[in-house]
Amino acid sequence: MRYVDEFRNERVAKAYAEAIRRTTTRPWTIMEVCGGQTHTIVKFGIESLLPEAITLIHGPGCPVCVTPLEMIDKAIAIASRKDVLFTSFGDMLRVPGSHTDLLTVKAQGGDIRMVYSPLDAVRLARENPSRQVVFFAVGFETTAPANAMAVFQAKRFGLSNFSILCAHVLVPPAIEAILSSAESRVQGFLSAGHVCTVMGYEEYLPLAETYRIPIVVTGFEPVDILQGVYMIVRQLEEGRWEVENQYRRSVRREGNLPARKLLAEVFEVSHRKWRGIGEIPCSGYRLSTKYAAYDAEQRFDMTGGESEESPLCIAGLVLQGLKKPHECPAFGTHCTPERPLGAPMVSSEGACAAYYHFARGIRTTRQAAGVE
């Protein structure tokens, strides 16, 4: 398979792993921002190839994990309504709200459908004119253009029964929030390649300069990740802090201009609360005034509201890289993938779930890979 197999080549991957080992002279802590990268790291056993001096921290780039609890509760309240056909990407369905989750609402009779594209939700709205079709619009800059297109199309078709529950978040403000925290241990960032495919990487230049931290725009295949780590380690060892682009086959400096134009048309930047982290200024999207009629929060009178997180859950510290998942007292005891207290235990991209499945074997896998 083109553009896949080349980037899963064992010889190339091992060459990068070896180069990282040769270059590394002391411990470095690197955060991969995006959940898709976390997924690759876990799925391909990349940590088993790295020297122990390199610590990877799984950052807040899992949209499932950072969507705030009150947003999940609102989704559940809307999806429970008899007049609503609620649509969502698959992995949001299992995220626990305060009392229940969307899969349970579905089992109790809620009309909840998993879709693969927000445009499917628009189609459902056209096919079901007597029902209110709501799409749960979550994700980073990556999913935002398709979700914007759904709203754009709904307006063009004149659909009055379509709306989105908008929980979009943005990457650069989150990176800044982590860097400006006094406790941050992160020394370099693998930035999310697909976010930058849409937005470009100009936003990252001032961050690298201000916080004197190397940022490498990185792809999602194993060789991408290893090359990204290598580029970060080289900058760290040489005392540089630049924005470099590993993912050149997809990312241009200015990003995807038509997509950005659509985003600017449909959305506007707003403050946004992140699950476990709290409110980060200018870190999300809401619908612009022109498209406000498609806001499910307005339509179903769901604005405001606060939900209490489990006091046991330290998801916020984990998402900021301040604690490792297994340092949480609830990890694997009160909190498991079957009964998650916080979202990072739910998604396959979530740091806690990744650790739950993976960390218990990390020593075994390192030994088996011949790293130790």
Place this chain on the structure above:
Amino acid sequence: MGRIDHTQVVTPVRSCAEDSEESPGCPLPVNEYQAVLLAHGGGGRLTQQLVRHLFLSQFQNEHLNRLHDGAVLPVSASRLAFTTDSYVVNPIVFAGGDIGKLAVNGTVNDLAMCGARPCYLSAAFIIEEGLPMDELRRIACSMQDAARHAGVHVVTGDTKVVDRGKGDKLFITTSGIGLIDSGVDIHPSRLRPGDKIILSGPIGQHGIAILSAREGLEFESQIESDTAPLGELVMRMLEACKNVHVLRDPTRGGVATTLNEIAAQAKLGLVIDEERIPVPDEVRGACEILGLDPLYVANEGKLLAGVPTADCALVLDAMRADPQGRDATVIGEVTADHPGMVLMKTRIGGMRVVDLLSGEQLPRIC
């Protein structure tokens, strides 16, 4: 088990495959009803018509034809394998098969995984009121084709009709009996460190075929379910070497889940090699797009075997001589290290744990 109380079966059965699309291949006109009514499950004349015209005419064999409350079966083995499974797949027709074919092959394969020669099946149908008669007829035909292909007889059965909305078109439960030869003993507890793990062919086709049909996903080339009977393949393996230690078909939960079950029951570790696990390009493509892992996608015509190293070549040769085992290959081996855990050497030379999922695999956002 309800009885099939009919007095005669008249017409010889033709294969569905022999018939054109216009004539679905059933020898008798069912009746004037275009769809199944509640009355078809009422036990009266309509039930008789349904059973006789639609099911008996298809499945007829000497045991079923006696039309007793249950089938009386001759058995020539000291050990039997007995299994049951319900089929609720949605949609009931998909690329490469339908619920009927699946209901036969699935139960046949469960018997085969016990090292048994599959012989007899029961079939219980729960039909939702309103199911088009043609659709039901086609599925009964397809079951009979699958049964003939697998060398088994449907010897007893039952039909029930439920109110519209109380079912999902059609549910089928099949139970099966198979005979086990002496000297055959299949169980994970027989695995030993050093045993080889064999996979009979490429994975992921059934799960992706169902997903594509259910969600209306369109890929460049259509992916067909791999549903197939494995009885013959297993018989060939056991003829070559009775000392096969484990057999399992990686259905729901896929290869990853089945390997975990084997490791847990054997109290041994497994190490597999991602590079050696065949995944068809179209399955890989679909999984990449949807964010699914083919290791967890269902198969309906594949098996995993654990065999002693000394017998491995013999078993592989026997498998490759069978159409269902043409692409059989060794994907890993058993180790005394990390008992209960499955590790995989990844494509790039890393190692990872292949764990159980907590629920169904859900497509990822990005």
